[in-house]
């Protein structure tokens with residue numbers, strides 16, 4: 001008879017992973033890291049191991065983890081009011097909208113819970129605007145290689161077939177044009193165009209900024225054909241580029257009709273927003289759109305607290321981002337498989353000749369959290385509070401990993 005084998009003890013981390021495998025929809029391929037808590041730019045796993053967080057929940061945790069001012073307002077507000085629905089007013093939605101108007105140059109906000117939900121609302125604005133002019137005016141021009149979200153409308157304007165293919169047919173009337181190709185844009189935009197959608201710095205697509213000329217031409221074409229110009233600032237906005245919104249980097253700046261933002265808006269609480277000028281906002285009237293959770297008291301109050309701090313952080317984001325990019329630039333001379341450093345502020349991509357997937361795992365094992373997009377672009381979206389010390393630590397880990405790649 002065979003001897004009984006000792007039962008292997010399952011670690012607490014493994015038990016959590018196994019339970020998810022059994023009961024959670026298997027749409028994510030997660031890394032085997034179980035996070036218990038965070039502090040500043042660090043995350044700690046369930047066994048107490050520390051990781052430098054250079055991805056911030058994919059651009060969400062703008063002030064890092066457990067920032068004392070954010071913790072304080074969450075505590076206070078949780079004891080006062082979390083939610084009252086949009087049937088009533090609370091003291092924070094109006095002031096947040098006023099602040100967004102001041103920093104964006106656009107007048108009117110609608111609050112929701114995520115990036116894709118903001119994009120859905122913007123698409124409804126495009127449709128409502130177009131059909132008011134003519135029933136044929138429903139086309140949307142979007143860019144190849146873009147990413148705008150996972151819901152059906154946002155997917156319809158996402159210029160990467162791999163995300164769309166399982167869900168066709170999607171919205172009719174969407175035309176994709178090559179990135180930064182002004183001639184193609186001129187061909188695509190007609191009187192039937194109701195909206196043009198542009199991610200000002202493509203994030204998921206590999207950190208590619210649109211050129212000022214392209215953005216300007218899009219503005220002119222939208223005006224000429226009475227279409228709405230929508231800028232997706234979900235990943236590239238709200239301070240990450242070192243200014244409030246990345247369209248403010250364009251020289252001269254190009255103002256859209258509608259801007260959508262989300263990720264860092266409420267430092268980890270779900271909050272998305274559409275900010276529109278009066279012309280676009282007029283397309284949506286009472287009863288045409290809404291969101292049960294959108295713009296709740298807690299999320300709005302935290303966003304106000306964050307925006308109070310953001311103004312003073314912008315020069316730091318610009319300066320530390322430049323330092324990070326220049327340190328990465330030094331690595332280009334040392335490792336021939338590194339091609340280019342791209343980005344603005346703390347939205348940074350390192351383009352390579354080789355796949356990055358294993359490097360992300362190696363970095364994690366070496367205590368650094370990063371991400372890879374488009375197979376060969378390492379993506380860094382660190383919190384706005386990092387200093388040269390954290391940049392140096394991250395670059396040290398990357399250097400070790402790259403040396404291994406070379407071997």
Ligand SMILES: Cc1ncc(COP(=O)(O)O)c(C=O)c1O
Nearest residue numbers: 114115116147148149203234235
């Ligand atoms: C540019 C852009 N638009 C839209 C989205 C969708 O946002 P969410 O995941 O909050 O729905 C993302 C998410 O990564 C994004 O990067």
